[in-house]
Amino acid sequence: MKKLFTMMCLTVIATIGIYSTANAQDYRNAIGGRFGTANGVTFKTTLGGNKMLDLIANFRSNDGYSYFRVTGLYEIYNPIQGADGLNWYYGLGGSVGSRKWKYNDTNKAYISVDGVLGLDYKFAEAPLNLSLDWKPAIELAPGTEFDSSGLGLSIRFTF
Template sequence: MKKSAITILGVAIMVIALMSTANKVQASTLNGTPEGDTTGVSDPKLQIANNYGINALGIRAIGTTGITYKHFNPKGNAFEAILGFGYNSFSITGLSEKYASPFDSDYVDLYYGFGGHAVFQSDSNLGVDRNRFDNDDDAFGLGVDFILGLEMMIPDTPLALSLDVKPFFEVATTGNAYFGIDPGFGVKVFF
């Protein structure tokens, strides 16, 4: 599947989620209750997450390009899954992330964490560096990932923008080992 088709699919999913969230926000505004505030927790970070939603769906670009999904737990931390697409390849990444608020803002958070990934390639090159695998063989790689980023929630919308680096170390069935920085820019819709 080509990157352009994946990008169009990701944008379509985001539009549907955005429309669904907009309808929920409009309905809760008419009822006079804040949408999503079900925990009764007074922590400002959790209050914002609850008002935006505890799930986020989006797209990530620059390094690993693909569709991303985040789920926030009651403590305000998140699990993120990234389905990435490269040239005749795809990857699955899972990350456990901790959120912190080092800035004097309710809308900008720092997040960091770790996880792992698996990458699958078919008769071509993969992922961030196209020279990681031989062109003639199918290949499989496993790696460990770390992530450090900033996420900004856009006020009065269910949208968030993120900028991160996701350095990783990977070993492939071809016998190669690889280290990459993997920067990313993301747009997410909360629901």
């Protein structure tokens, strides 16, 4: 299942990359992969000005459980002076999904409030965007806990 999901994501990314056009200093939309403590697909779109919406669908597995979740983040971008194409950003959003425990095979709804803090770079001469961020989350269901392990690198094609 994970291999099929990964192959589908790579196919979509490659197709969009082939047909997208580059914008020299900025981008309106971007799609690609997010890799780190959780792997998945990310899509960013502008909301106007310095604000963007980032939608992430990812999965994660560790010794005790695995989950699939969809995250929406409202992000505010600020340029870093003297570094063209480089911005720092912060934002807030939430996640919904499901968590499955490996040992007792139970599956429960997952809900969290998420934050994000990161760096975003758009290559001037290529339809490519890189983001490195930290995405902590406060889990509201099935339990209540703070997850500070949300580091990720996103590689996206811009259009």
